[in-house]
Amino acid sequence: MFEPATLKDIAIALGLSTSTVSRALRDTYEISPKTKKLVLEYAEKINYRPNPIAQSLKERRTKSIGVIVSEVANQYFSQAINGIESIAYDKGYHVIITQTHESYEREMINTQHLASRGVDGLLVSLSAETKDTSHLQALHDKGLPIVFFDRVAKEIDTHKISANNERGAFEATAHLINAGYRKIAHLSSSAHLSISIERLRGYTAALNQYGIALNPDYIKNCPHGGMFQEETEKAVLELLNLKEKPDAIFVAGDRLSMGCLTVFKGLSADALDELAIAGFSNSDMLDLLKYPLTSVRQPAFEMGQIATTMLLQLIESKRPVTEFENKVIDTKLFIR
Amino acid sequence: MFEPATLKDIAIALGLSTSTVSRALRDTYEISPKTKKLVLEYAEKINYRPNPIAQSLKERRTKSIGVIVSEVANQYFSQAINGIESIAYDKGYHVIITQTHESYEREMINTQHLASRGVDGLLVSLSAETKDTSHLQALHDKGLPIVFFDRVAKEIDTHKISANNERGAFEATAHLINAGYRKIAHLSSSAHLSISIERLRGYTAALNQYGIALNPDYIKNCPHGGMFQEETEKAVLELLNLKEKPDAIFVAGDRLSMGCLTVFKGLSADALDELAIAGFSNSDMLDLLKYPLTSVRQPAFEMGQIATTMLLQLIESKRPVTEFENKVIDTKLFIR
DNA sequence: TATATTTATGCAATCGTTCTCGGAATTACT
């Protein structure tokens, strides 16, 4: 079986003590250049690698960060993860990705799992089901660095980074209005998520600004963020069956946008006649779609990078950080 | 800061030794029921959790498996990862996902990283660039369990699971032939990948069976599997600029299929006149595309599950396994 | 009652590192 060399092996081979070898490898000043060279060369020769587990045990850190997202099979998150990795690997940190599939229970399990596994920090985007964040609050209180991205917990005081959801939603809605639509519905994820609240705010602000009355019937929520297509389908059909049928829909999420289009596909052409759709999406296949989807795109990669930079800063800070940042980044509108 | 309770804390609190506490918690027969109860209740009360790092150091296993894929922002892989997780988490294993972005160098780095981090096993799908698999062979020789999925290394003797690429390719090509196309091109990933070889074989077999001569000009490879759109674009345009322009293309990969369609989008309608396309893809947005794409879909989730089951079997096997399985699973054709 | 056996617990080593001490050996200074 697989037996990597240890400090002790080197020490014995060179007739030194493990302390000396350890110090030589970490380039401490108290070791003579001669000895250092000897050790370094031998270590190189036998391809010595310090055992990260022993190091973790000793140093009480794992050089790894945990990521909690709803699912990787989502363009926004997979792009954000790429951003996270790009920074983390640069700084020598491992990234452990976990998925909640929008379930509160899985979010708690994953949180526990990562915490007990001893990650040095957490990058979290809340699940659609999550209303109570005390599982995260508890860890944060115990000193575990946490940074929220995209779907943030407003009640937890830590670094947060999100897109300018309100403005993005405003722009998309305004675009629909400017294109002549007046009966604009809004399809959103679960109502309590930060992103849902902000996007709703942008939507209503746009209606307001253009003097369009808000119709409560036009607002539909999908508590599972589109994880269950039936939920999306029900919401869309309810909208289309209103006596005052909307002529446009502003959709608040990637998965929901796709779900919505999928519902459309099953409908006759005249049911969709002149029905416009705009929505948040980070897919890069939108140009290939049959049905044109004006999209609000989030800078996912950059958000991942920034979140990670913030987290590593928290992790590597000497003294406890008490000033927290709430960074907001602009989205981009792609008209189709 | 965050100081979890240790065995010692319990031992001191109850006036016992750490060994007794440890044994009580692991329910050893030599501890009296009285003491066990005492320890268990106290541990429960203070919410004791054994330190996994210390356990790993002692037991020489980490209860984690490493996954190497080209990228998670790929429907096939994200679905496979869901399958992997579903099994791994059930059995108490962590999953560490890494991405190669189709780069050989990153594959080596990730492999090293995971190995030194002490994962108990590896689930690997090779990068498009990888020709030499000695980095994996070396670890396998040292006893690290490895299971390949999708893009397998034929020269390494271990469990493997892949789709029936040859038959899938055959069916897709045959479908194009049956639909009346005769000048069928083939766009593929890097030529040395197992999946490329098998899909090419299926393609040629279909042509053969229907008595269509194979035209070498019709076969184009993209060494980076579509990671660089320019590469894909060049290949597609070369095909379309042939004097004997193909009337259909069979595409061997998910990303390539999308890349191909993206090229199409930039072309005039008559350049595409009667150009059919069929390809491997696990996207669930295909029905929403402007351009119909007949797809070969792999059972990604199941493949992830099976690969993980195989890996855990290797990991938990008492004696070294020498008989390896090469599992092949059927794909499914979706005609569009 | 004296000895053998069982039962229940503690001691100490171990996994691979890091780091605090302290102590040789060498060099510098009166």
Next chain:
DNA sequence: AGTAATTCCGAGAACGATTGCATAAATATA
């Protein structure tokens, strides 16, 4: 030459959990 300062290195204790071995106490046996 004798002392002080410097340079270099090793012993050993952590980190938290597991486990072989020893041993005290309790019980059984003669």
